[in-house]
Amino acid sequence: MGQIELKLSIYDFHIRRTNKIVIDEPIGGKKKKKNTYSNEILFEEFFNENFKPTINSESINKDELFSSFALKYNQSFNGDFKKNETGTRAFLPLEIKKASPRNLVYGMVEGGITGIDRSIKASKKPKATRKTKLSRDDVATLPFYFLLWMPFDSNNGILMIQSYTDETILGVFKQHIIDFFESLNINFSYKAFVPQKYQDEFYENSKITQIVYKKGKLNSSTRSRFNPIFYDTEDMSFELKLSKLSLSPLSFFDNYKMKNGKYIGADLSDLEMNENNAYDTTVFYEDSKKRKAHIKLNKSVGIYPTIFLDNSLKIENEDYPDFEKIHEFCSGLLKEIQIEINYSPNVI
């Protein structure tokens, strides 16, 4: 239908117990609470400690534990939309399901932008149509799919959240789940994860179209040398943009590092960009369907290309995800990830 694409973000997360200890401040003798993290715990322990239907339940029923988790997670919203810290995005569960044999909690949430008054107008002949208002307390929602995998015999889980081309609830969703685990004295730490097949696909089917080198926080003498007018602009950053490129990612990453070990051969010492780790590099790419995305080559170099979902996962003639189809797709993808992260064994 439209140009809207579905995207999928995957996170690999670990849980650890949070111990709140009270320590004395060295000066002034004030008491201060500090979080310390003990060893990672298995999800089995996490569930047994927090989601037993009754405190004295002797027999542990995994299905009940997952139901209890889904219920408590739902209750954590109190029926209201959860907003992010800046109050600009919010979300609320629509439907939460569980598949305890596969250690899954999944479902649909609805969420989107909020926090500002908006007028809704028709894109064509807006003056002729009736004006509608969206107040700052309203939330302009879209449905989003999510999947949470919490294997009983591991401390390593997977979180998947679907987004749209320009619409996402990633930030507020992740913040809420961190807070939810934190309320159970569990630290939830995550990092982005892209299955190997998407990384390979990125290398094969995309072209690098733009590279931006960014240097933040230049010192005063550097700023002054560039132009004395910038002497007092402390937060000034500098970007060097290489555009209209058409490079194969494979050859780019193979030859990115030059023989002398540097990424940029030109002398940029005047901009404090002479060392590789002195600046951030963002690589913009475009795939065969002209879809754009970018990755940041941070100090721990990781390739995290955007995962675009096939249009067949959408509801017919709409841009929303079809719940059954997207769940089937994500469950299948999870099986591949389970092997990739060495959770599921390969048959010898």
Place this chain on the structure above:
Amino acid sequence: MLSETNLFLIIKDANKSLFTSIDGVIEKKDKAIKLYIFDLLPIIISILIVTSNGILNESLTNILITGLSIFSGLFFSLIFVVTEKAKEIRKEYTESTDDELINFKIRYLNFSKQLIAQISYSILIALMIILLAFLTKIELSSDLIRFPNYFQNGLALSKLIIPKLLYFILYILLIRFLIVFVIILSSMYSMFLEQINNTKIK
């Protein structure tokens, strides 16, 4: 029948099992350990023993043959124990839908396959050692046939080299047998403990 023997498959699978985890993942670290401990160490020790004229006397050879024959017999029966246990696990977890139980079943069956490959390999090595031990005791003689002179010289040289070569191979196999024996022992220990505690194989 002869063309269908799986001796090379036994050797290949047993070697692979030494650096493959029960998750079916080839471990680089174990591959390096296998190269040094299983491939190179026996060769080095064997060279040292052979060059310092270390040979097995009659009684040691007899002890070796008797010992290996007993272990080979035991190992044969062990294959059936491991296979039976694997069948039980397969049956017990057929209906399982839980990820962790399915994974446990796959891991256990992988473990059993590796153990069977290692046991078969150790039986094969034991047979080869017994054969080599016999060969080292065969006296080469040129009295029966009159060979030409140049052949006589070659025979004299081979009388010197062949026993050394046989001992060299014998010691390599013997050390490998001991290494595989220790691995099997530790795997069996895990398996029996698993049966008692009903915990997962590490």
